[in-house]
Amino acid sequence: MTDQHADRNDDRTFALLRELLTTYGPVGREDAVRDVCARELRDLVDESWTDPAGNLVGLVRGKGEPGAPGVRVMAHMDELSMIVKRVEDGGTLRVGELGVMNPGNFGLGPVAVLGDAEELTAVLALGSEHTSKETQQVWQTKPDGGDRAIDWNHVSIFTGRTPEELAAAGVHPGTRVCVHRSRREPVRFGQHVGGYFLDDRAAVVALLEAARRLRERGERPPADVHLVFTASEEIGGVGASYASRTLPGEVTLALEVGPAEPEYGTVVDSGPIVVYADAGAVYDTGIADHLLRLGQRLDLAPVPAAFTAFESDASQSKLKGQSPQAALLCLPTLSTHGYEVVHRDAVGDLAELLTEYLVHPRP
Incomplete structure (x- = not known):
């Protein structure tokens, strides 16, 4: 990719992030955020709809390869x-x-x-x-x-x-x-972006960007992929649990902000965090290992981590018996649940790793 193309992609991504950050989406009233996501998603998937739990779902049809896992990828729309x-x-x-x-x-x-x-x-x-x-x-x-x-x-x-x-x-x-x-405008400073509610609007942008890259590659995943923009994550993964129970597939993979803290060996850079466990569940080691290797192969500098004070849509779904397998990818984030900061390349790097995984979900 040329520098000019990279700049255009960065501007497009930041414009979408800004729109989402300045759109209200409290728990149970995510309608305005869902409308923005639906507009962006419409041309990137084969079908899209809103389910009874308020989740926005996009289907990318797979090639139907025998034994390939169906994947549900989730990023939540609600905010604190x-x-x-x-x-x-x-x-x-x-x-x-x-x-x-x-x-x-x-x-x-x-x-x-x-x-x-x-x-x-x-x-x-x-x-x-x-x-x-x-x-x-x-x-x-x-x-x-x-x-x-x-x-x-x-x-x-x-x-x-x-x-x-x-x-x-x-x-x-x-x-x-x-x-x-008036207080929700993101700021760009140096190599970073700051703002309220990067949790989880930055991950929402990464999921939309991955859908765009998947469509531009013109390559189908081996099995159906459901992209799920979930409701009510902040009060216990409500929308994700419903989607994991009602949509086909074996793997629930959540996209989240992740704490950049010395206790986890994480810093505010662009490398995705591959999570092996959190307070809700132990993630599937085979999937986490595969994600880590894919990130290394792509030179994205992924970092493994085990969180002790964290839960996600994926761990909630696995904890409740709604998903047989679960995985979690995070953007390293400073001051989670506060005025949050991420590296300006973190969204694109997370989207790149996710796109590669969706095309190659098996080692």
């Missing part, structure tokens, strides 16, 4: 978000988490309240630092008052609306609240 617990008398919202994080992962600032009738801008607030013990939710977080980490009981959503106005906008317990679009 908040859910309204109650609307208080003054129009303030009390919220809880959807996914594993605390308010510090998001930071105080503007949020979008996705009412049934209207999208509202509001602010995730703690309260003034210039307060005493009387303002307990602030006092408890001060070094001289308890030095506690900010948790959901400390914060609230200031809407500037009355309860009646919120009701008219369709805001009620169960309404989703997301980091505001």
Whole structure:
């Protein structure tokens, strides 16, 4: 590939990543993200549809080689978000988490309240630092008052609306609240990209890029491949478990961000992480070994890892008995579940390894 072609591919990939990062997709309300994925996927697969669990599925028909494994590749559409617990008398919202994080992962600032009738801008607030013990939710977080980490009981959503106005906008317990679009623009710096919700929008882009490369190669996989853009991963792999149970195939392979930390021997570079185990399941060694060798053959500098505080669509599906075999590929990511950072080449390298695996799923 010439440098000019590489630049064009990088620009296309970043533009799609930016669009996905700035699109709201809280757990259970992934519709807008799914629409973007469906638009991109339509011309890259033989069929596509949305299943009853809210997953977007694309089918790439295989050659029907005897003994070749059917593969389900998954990347999740949902993002870490908040859910309204109650609307208080003054129009303030009390919220809880959807996914594993605390308010510090998001930071105080503007949020979008996705009412049934209207999208509202509001602010995730703690309260003034210039307060005493009387303002307990602030006092408890001060070094001289308890030095506690900010948790959901400390914060609230200031809407500037009355309860009646919120009701008219369709805001009620169960309404989703997301980091505001004004804070979701990705930034490119040096060889890296930073932004909220690279988990799992960067992997979604890698899956779409792999579908594009597979189509451009003009080579069919040996067996059918289902590309699955899953719903509700952040609360236990709900969509993935349904897809693994209802779609044919032997292998569920998830694409994820993966922690770049010394304890796992991983750093924020472009080489894909091949995961052998996480907190949910032990992945199939034969598949992981094969992925590692393919990555080495392609000079992608893949890194093996075993995660102890991590789960994926694939490990959830295997844990629940929905998939006989499972595998996991990750983009090395700094500050997972926070303001995340990946290497600018990580998406393309992950797509390259995945494409090669889909064409050659057996050693």
